[in-house]
Amino acid sequence: MGRQLQNRVAGHFTWVSGGSGNSDVTGVLLKALLIIPAHLGLRPCRGQARRPPNPLSNMKKTSTAEAAVQLYIQGVAKGDTAALEAAFHTDALVFGALGDQRVDIPVADMIAMLAQQPADVDGSFGATIRSLEVYGDVAVATVVEENFWGTVSFTDVFSLACFDGDWKIVNKAFTHTGGTPPAA
Numbered sequence: 001m002g003r004q005l006q007n008r009v010a011g012h013f014t015w016v017s018g019g020s021g022n023s024d025v026t027g028v029l030l031k032a033l034l035i036i037p038a039h040l041g042l043r044p045c046r047g048q049a050r051r052p053p054n055p056l057s058n059m060k061k062t063s064t065a066e067a068a069v070q071l072y073i074q075g076v077a078k079g080d081t082a083a084l085e086a087a088f089h090t091d092a093l094v095f096g097a098l099g100d101q102r103v104d105i106p107v108a109d110m111i112a113m114l115a116q117q118p119a120d121v122d123g124s125f126g127a128t129i130r131s132l133e134v135y136g137d138v139a140v141a142t143v144v145e146e147n148f149w150g151t152v153s154f155t156d157v158f159s160l161a162c163f164d165g166d167w168k169i170v171n172k173a174f175t176h177t178g179g180t181p182p183a184a
Contacts, residue, residue: 061164062086076127094107095172107169124146125150
């Protein structure tokens with residue numbers, strides 16, 4: 001059965017077909033990476049030498065896709081909003097489920113939640129980058145998180161893009177793989 005994913009991006013709706021049956025998540029995310037930056041009006045890294053100087057260029061940039069993912073890991077562990085804001089594009093979206101509850105939210109909502117309830121509540125949280133594939137100025141990373149909130153496990157799939165030499169997570173899709181989340 002075919003599936004479609006609707007993303008709200010900068011006031012526009014974009015449909016990305018997931019194919020039929022068990023669709024290839026990486027393929028869907030790569031298609032999204034090609035569509036999302038155009039809707040955000042952003043130009044990727046390839047043309048940066050021809051662009052006029054960015055007035056924000058004195059701000060620290062995340063120079064690799066891996067560094068952006070590491071900022072995410074650091075940010076969720078301690079509820080570090082500055083690290084999370086540096087890791088994610090401001091218009092990034094988060095899609096997944098926690099148990100039977102869908103969690104499809106803007107990244108700002110995820111950051112606010114993690115500021116109140118960081119992942120590493122008891123010193124046991126751990127996250128591992130299982131894969132990272134870079135294709136020019138886009139990338140896909142898979143992260144496995146264990147002992148999130150002490151007992152919960154997740155697998156995350158991140159889409160990243162590079163804008164003016166700055167790598168940002170533009171989408172997070174996750175699945176809850178074990179454990180019982182804390183009561184809200």
